[in-house]
Amino acid sequence: MSPDTVTAFGPDFPFSYDKWLGHPAGLGAVPAKMHGAKVAVIGAGMAGITAAYELMRMGLHPVIYEPGQIGGRLRSQPFVGQTDIVAELGGMRFPKSSRAFYHYVNKLGLKTRPFPNPLTPAAGSTVIEIEGRRHYAETLEDLPDLYREVAEAYDSALEEGARFSDLKAAIAARDPARIKAIWDPLVAAWDERTFYDFVVSSDAFQKLSFHHREVFGQVGFGTGGWDSDFPNSMLEILRVNLTELDENQHMIAGGAAQVPQGLFAHSPVRPVHWPHGTSLKSLHNGAPRPGAAKIFRDDAGKLSVTDIWGSTQTFEAMIVTCQSWLMTTAIDTQEELFSPKLWMALDRTRYMQSSKTFVMTDRAFWRDRDADGREVMSMTLTDRLTRGTYLLDQGEGRPGVMCLSYAWMTDALKMLPLPTEKRVALALGALEKIYPDVDIRGHIIGDPITVSWEADPNFLGAFKGALPGHYRYNHRMYSHFMQDHHARAEKGVFLAGDDVSWTPGWVEGAVSTALNAVWGVMHHLGGRTERNNPGPGDCWKDLGPVELGE
Structure with a gap:
């Protein structure tokens, strides 16, 4: 099947997010009296930045809270002495079927190249x-x-x-x-x-x-x-x-973090309400607010956020994009904001562990050929503790990047207590058993970079991995943006992020749920879509996910 035909279209909710985004009518509008109204966005990952960007285009004033760095799990860490040669600690390979995500990649004019997955031409061998x-x-x-x-x-x-x-x-x-x-x-x-x-x-x-x-x-x-x-x-x-x-x-050439960071700095053409040249960066005076410490509804009924330094602001609506466990462990979240059944779903979310270890090399030495004409080193799959080793050629005359080990779950937990140097040593020891004649160590330059997502207090894991019987939980989280029948105390707070989506671990889920939340905020504030470009909430009755009995 052609790579241009299959998209991330459903199957649970077969709505064309890419067509909604690309339609000249835009995503919709809020009443003029709501222009400039503040909406809190908890988290500056791809979901939070997408939601904030589209709210800004609609004439609203998103206020982003972020305790770490812009990008979330799109985290591209430059090696020592480099700017565009990076270790992709989170998302690093993006399927072309992710049309909504590529809408923003293309908007920013970023270049991509095929990822060297096993048995692909990009890998070579x-x-x-x-x-x-x-x-x-x-x-x-x-x-x-x-x-x-x-x-x-x-x-x-x-x-x-x-x-x-x-x-x-x-x-x-x-x-x-x-x-x-x-x-x-x-x-x-x-x-x-x-x-x-x-x-x-x-x-x-x-x-x-x-x-x-x-x-x-x-x-x-x-x-x-x-x-x-x-x-x-x-x-x-x-x-x-x-x-x-x-x-x-x-x-993404130069690093996936360029997408959320680029959107943060990007000035959309003809935004509603805001003057030409407005960006999320300008609205935030250069940087997001500190991390959220408490989210609640105040005595006057206003949605409120207190940041980690004790400053409190009130909002007309709120989008929460952090991983759900953080609303139990890190953010003092008022219990009444969500129903008991939704709390059950949020707390039962199960996260997968993941670790990566990277080094930079003086060049892409693995492209050298041995006496038999084979590349001296290849993208490697093994039952050893490295599991997957990816070789990232940065081009002629440039340093190379090796993801020495990309491991999951129990294999990732083996790395959790170990310092970077020990992780590198173990990975090299395993690879040298597979390639005894290759001097990998002699090509390493700079300092290694490693990550264990479960050790990061802002994440506590790489992404959701739904267990059997979790469909109902996922349905509750995904459908949360449809709030007409919610109790009054539960309205106005919207969930987004890839762990709310049906496809955790894939950035398309972060983007699509962010767009759901944007529709939810617009609807909550009395706005609507254009008739010829209905949004996800407008199509919910016909396309909504099947419900299993409780």
Whole structure:
């Protein structure tokens, strides 16, 4: 299927966010009397910046609270002595199906290039080493039959268990009726079953050996291991596969943090109410407010935020984009702002652990060829503690970047207590067993960079990983922007962020939920969309996610 046909369109809520964003009528308008009204935005990640930018364009006055840095988990940390050679500590590969996200990438004029995933032309070559056996490959066909058998078995399982081809065709055609006719029954069938259950119960995998399933978990079919997702709800994996979030991925040249940081500084053309040249940066006098310490409704009924230095402001509405656990652990959140059932969903969110370790090299030495004409080092998948090693060529005459280790869950927890130097030493020790003739250490320059997202008090994990039975929780969070039937005390606060979305860990979910919240704020303040460009709330009755009984 063409990479231009499949988008992150549904399947739970098949609404065209990219078309809503790109329509000349704009996202909608609020009454003139609300122009300049202040709206609090908690968090300056991609969701918070997207929401604030669109609220500003609408003539509202977003006030962003951020305890860390602009970008959230789009965190690009420059290496010593560099500005545009970075370690992508959070999101680093962005599928072209993420059309709403690329709306902003294109608005800022940022350049992208294919990400060197396993067995892609951008990688050049891939080495898979499992149980001490090493395979060099440039395409899937270069691998032993075992890997082709695993790939074919997974394709068959998807057809058997999810009518995969039919559903992808419906998504490519942007046909909501066809999508929902296939998808909605799958929600009930697979919500309470794991990804591992889906794999092992399929006819295709039952015909294969345990070792096939083991390989699928450790290194996939040469595309990357899946075992960290085995406990997750199968619905979460289906969404990723269906909308090609794991395919045709690009990286942002110079760093992904340029997108939220660029939007913070960007002056939109003809904003409502604000003078020409207004930006989020100018509205904030150069930087967001400090982090939020307390969110509540004051005695006069006004939504209020107290920052970490004790300053309190009141607002007409509020968008909360931080990870949900922070409203229990870090921000004193008034209990009455959310219903007990929503609190249950927020507290039951389960976050996945993730760690990365990067070094800069004097050049992309891995492109050198050995006596057999092979690249001396390759994108590497292994069952060793490094799990995935990515080689990021920055161009001729420039330093290179190695993501020595990209690990998840228990593999990430092994790194958690270790200092940077020990993490690098362990990764190099593992890689030197795979490449005994390559002097990796001799090419390292500058200082290494590493991250464990679960150790960051502003995140407490990389992103949500929904467990079986969590669909109802996800539905409560995702649908929260539809507030006409909420209790009065619960109106005016809107949730956004990728962990509110159906596709946690993917920036498209952050953008789309931010846009939901923008519609919610507009509606809450008496605004509306243009008839020829309805927003997500206008389409909810027809396109809304299927509800499972409580």
